[in-house]
Amino acid sequence: MSEIRSSLAVIGGTGNLGHALARRWAQAGYEVVIGSRTAGKAEDAAARIETASGSVPATGLTNEDAAAKADIVIVAVPFSSQEAILTAISGELAGKLIVDTTVPLVPPKVARAQMPTAGSAALSARAILGEEARLVSAFHNVAAHKLQQDIEVDCDVLVFGDNPADRDSVVELADAAGLRGIHGGPLANSVAAEAFTSVLIGINKRYKADGAGIRITGLGGA
Amino acid sequence: MSEIRSSLAVIGGTGNLGHALARRWAQAGYEVVIGSRTAGKAEDAAARIETASGSVPATGLTNEDAAAKADIVIVAVPFSSQEAILTAISGELAGKLIVDTTVPLVPPKVARAQMPTAGSAALSARAILGEEARLVSAFHNVAAHKLQQDIEVDCDVLVFGDNPADRDSVVELADAAGLRGIHGGPLANSVAAEAFTSVLIGINKRYKADGAGIRITGLGGA
Numbered sequence: 001m002s003e004i005r006s007s008l009a010v011i012g013g014t015g016n017l018g019h020a021l022a023r024r025w026a027q028a029g030y031e032v033v034i035g036s037r038t039a040g041k042a043e044d045a046a047a048r049i050e051t052a053s054g055s056v057p058a059t060g061l062t063n064e065d066a067a068a069k070a071d072i073v074i075v076a077v078p079f080s081s082q083e084a085i086l087t088a089i090s091g092e093l094a095g096k097l098i099v100d101t102t103v104p105l106v107p108p109k110v111a112r113a114q115m116p117t118a119g120s121a122a123l124s125a126r127a128i129l130g131e132e133a134r135l136v137s138a139f140h141n142v143a144a145h146k147l148q149q150d151i152e153v154d155c156d157v158l159v160f161g162d163n164p165a166d167r168d169s170v171v172e173l174a175d176a177a178g179l180r181g182i183h184g185g186p187l188a189n190s191v192a193a194e195a196f197t198s199v200l201i202g203i204n205k206r207y208k209a210d211g212a213g214i215r216i217t218g219l220g221g222a
Numbered sequence: 223m224s225e226i227r228s229s230l231a232v233i234g235g236t237g238n239l240g241h242a243l244a245r246r247w248a249q250a251g252y253e254v255v256i257g258s259r260t261a262g263k264a265e266d267a268a269a270r271i272e273t274a275s276g277s278v279p280a281t282g283l284t285n286e287d288a289a290a291k292a293d294i295v296i297v298a299v300p301f302s303s304q305e306a307i308l309t310a311i312s313g314e315l316a317g318k319l320i321v322d323t324t325v326p327l328v329p330p331k332v333a334r335a336q337m338p339t340a341g342s343a344a345l346s347a348r349a350i351l352g353e354e355a356r357l358v359s360a361f362h363n364v365a366a367h368k369l370q371q372d373i374e375v376d377c378d379v380l381v382f383g384d385n386p387a388d389r390d391s392v393v394e395l396a397d398a399a400g401l402r403g404i405h406g407g408p409l410a411n412s413v414a415a416e417a418f419t420s421v422l423i424g425i426n427k428r429y430k431a432d433g434a435g436i437r438i439t440g441l442g443g444a
Contacts, residue, residue, distance in 0.1 A: 113411045119337065154439040158421065185424035189335045192417035199380065199414045200438075202407035209440045216425060217376040218434040 006097075006169075007031040009070035011063045011077060011085060014045040017101060018076030020147035021139065022058065023049045024177040032058045035066030035089075042066070067092035072169070074099040076139075079106070079121060086128045093133060099170055100125045101139040103197045111202035113195035122160060122190035136161035136170045140193040141200060142179065143211030155213025158184035158193045182216055228319075228391075229253040231292035233285045233299060233307060236267040239323060240298030242369035243361065244280065245271045246399040254280045257288030257311075264288070289314035294391070296321040298361075301328070301343060308350045315355060321392055322347045323361040325419045333424035335417035344382060344412035358383035358392045362415040363422060364401065365433030377435025380406035380415045404438055 010022040013034035026032045026049050034049070036042035042060030049058040060066075067073045067089040073096050077085050082102045102121035106114040118124040122137035129135060138159040146153045157174035159181050161167045167183050174181030184193065196214060203212045232244040235256035248254045248271050256271070258264035264282030271280040282288075289295045289311040295318055299307050304324045324343035328336040340346040344359035351357060360381040368375045379396040381403050383389045389405050396403030406415065418436060425434045 111411075112408055113413050115341065115413065182425065183428050184421045186334055189333075189417065189421050189424070191335050191337065192414060192421045195411060195414035195417065199406045199411050202411070203404065203438060203441070206405050207441050209442065212438055212440040215437045215439050216422075216434055217437050218431045219425070219429050220431065 005030050006071040007033065007069065008173075009033045009035055009066040009073045011035040011067060011073060011075045011089060012081070013060075013066075013076065014041050015076055015078075016144035016148065017139065017142075018074070019045055019048075020144050021074065021076065021177055024147065025173070026058045028176040030176065033066040033069050034058060034060040035063035036060065037063060039065070063089050064092060067096075070096070072097045072099065072173070074101065074173075075125075076101045078102075079104045082121060082124065083128055086125055090129055093129065095134070097134045097136065097166055097169055098125075098129065099139070099173070100135060100137045102137075103140050103194050105198065105201075111198050111205065113198045115191060115195065119188070120191040120194050122187050122194070126187060134163065134166055135187060136163075136166050137187060137190040137193075138170050138174065138181070140190075140197050141214055143213065146211045147177070153179060153213065154215065155179065156216050157181045158216075160184045160187050160190040160193070162186050182219075227252050228293040229255065229291065230395075231255045231257055231288040231295045233257040233289060233295060233297045233311060234303070235282075235288075235298065236263050237298055237300075238366035238370065239361065239364075240296070241267055241270075242366050243296065243298065243399055246369065247395070248280045250398040252398065255288040255291050256280060256282045257285035258282065259285060261287070285311050286314060289318075292318070294319045294321065294395070296323065296395075297347075298323045300324075301326045304343060304346065305350055308347055312351055315351065317356070319356045319358065319388055319391055320347075320351065321361070321395070322357060322359045324359075325362050325416050327420065327423075333420050333427065335420045337413060337417065341410070342413040342416050344409050344416070348409060356385065356388055357409060358385075358388050359409060359412040359415075360392050360396065360403070362412075362419050363436055365435065368433045369399070375401060375435065376437065377401065378438050379403045382406045382409050382412040382415070384408050404441075
């Protein structure tokens with residue numbers, strides 16, 4: 001715990017995926033700020049993390065204030081909110097590493113891949129934030145209800161981004177959350193993992209599975 | 223071997239993926255016709271299958287004649303040839319099950335997902351063949367050089383198509399080739415597996431892996 005770690009803001013940290021990741025990072029010793037549209041809800045979510053893990057610090061703020069306060073900003077919001085929330089926090093992101101987790105699910109047919117015009121949610125994010133943004137996408141395929149439990153989640157985390165050093169940082173975050181992070185290549189490749197979430201939703205239904213995931217094989221000891 | 227099985231035409235069956243699949247299906251007892259642009263090359267490839275597996279019947283014909291002769295037509299050609307070859311054999315496909323294996327790799331950046339205008343190679347195939355075609359896509363992620371060997375290939379085969387019964391037939395073909403076929407949902411979902419091939423190519427390079435693959439987890443005994 002004496003090691004200096006980056007501070008993390010989880011935008012949409014009251015949602016299932018965001019809260020589960022925030023809790024795992026707080027337990028791993030990261031300073032975590034929960035962001036939400038209203039500070040009150042963010043504070044409640046942060047308090048629940050403290051209860052679960054003892055005295056680990058977690059605070060709750062509005063999305064904008066959370067983004068301003070942290071070194072790394074993880075965006076865990078529904079696709080329908082992605083554009084509005086990225087736009088709202090964009091003034092706080094200069095130079096920071098942004099981790100977008102958005103999967104472009106379009107209800108009611110969430111088991112059907114329906115990519116946005118930009119090609120993927122990650123490329124939509126880049127269109128909103130601009131080419132100079134330090135943007136990485138990840139955490140598309142992990143089942144939030146499994147992450148919420150203290151169990152091993154049998155799913156790899158593919159990490160996409162045009163800067164390998166930034167991808168490294170997010171691979172490290174995946175590992176810190178008890179997952180296996182794997183470099184998935186440039187941001188343009190995010191379409192693979194984003195579309196795969198619809199595939200997994202369909203598999204859960206067809207095979208009566210409780211949170212199907214993906215594993216990369218053939219890596220040896222990696 | 224007394225069981226009646228569908229006859230299979232492998233279009234592009236002189237290529238690495240096509241030939242490896244044809245060999246495995248012939249060994250599983252299927253009647254296999256190898257298609258190529260020239261009948262001579264197809265005959266040579268068919269002869270190599272007979273040599274490898276004893277007296278199993280395999281024949282070689284032009285792509286058009288091979289498609290005409292079989293119940294199920296597997297298309298295993300490079301992306302750059304997909305449109306020309308599908309157009310050439312389209313007159314022979316009425317009512318037949320078509321299995322497109324095309325991955326839209328665009329050299330030299332094959333580790334970067336570059337989806338065609340239609341959204342995926344599978345949707346390109348549908349645009350060429352028409353809505354009434356019995357079209358399924360599969361076998362995007364298996365490494366051909368592993369399939370060519372008599373080893374277990376540690377990679378699932380996602381099967382996409384709008385007709386579940388046709389997907390069932392292709393899941394069965396994957397199983398017959400010693401792989402695990404899994405329903406991946408509608409043809410629109412093919413983008414996930416197609417883009418994933420670029421991800422795997424990048425992973426092979428970065429992690430010095432010899433044919434990384436994917437496995438679906440959480441299916442239990444499925």
